[in-house]
Amino acid sequence: MLDKKVSTLLNAQINKELFSAYVYLDISNYFYEEGLEGFGNWYKIQAKEEQDHADLILQYLQNNGEKITLEAIDKPNHTYKEFKDALVVSLQHERYVTDLIHTIYAAAVDVKDYRTMQFLDWFVKEQGEEEKNTEDMIKKYDLFGSDAKALYMLDSELKSRSYAPPSLVL
Ligand code: FEO
Secondary structure: OOOHHHHHHHHHHHHHHHHHHHHHHHHHHHHHHOOOHHHHHHHHHHHHHHHHHHHHHHHHHHHOOOOOOOOOOOOOOOOOOOHHHHHHHHHHHHHHHHHHHHHHHHHHHHOOOHHHHHHHHHHHHHHHHHHHHHHHHHHHHHHHOOOHHHHHHHHHHHHOOOOOOOOOOO
8 A cells, every 4th residue: 555645646647647648649740730750750659658657657556556546638738839839848848747756756755655766766767868858859959940951851860769668667
């Protein structure tokens, strides 16, 4: 059995991870509609990774005998006037998720729940990587986005991203 607050926050995080998948799928759809298939591919894979994150938390709760409560997933509600808007939305979203993970971690620390801390260590690292990936993408876009040929090459580079299952196995 986990502490009630920790368990409630982890349950809520399943929803937030699935919402993250929705946000990234929405961004992916936007880029596909705009003809940037590499960016579309990159964000579609990102959406899959978020589904994996939800699944990992779900499995962790199940492994600890906790009840899973699934709530409705919010609708993504962003509009993008230009390509960079979508990139900035994704960075802001990752920072928001990092804060959520840190909040769960802090709740686990409060009750000396070392098992959940160890589980969440992977997520803390993952969030760091995801923020950096998105920051790098924005940097590259700032450098090359205004040049059509360079944007084409950047988009082609992003087409090569392929899905890999999470390194965390429960
Ligand atoms: Fe699983 Fe990037 O939040």
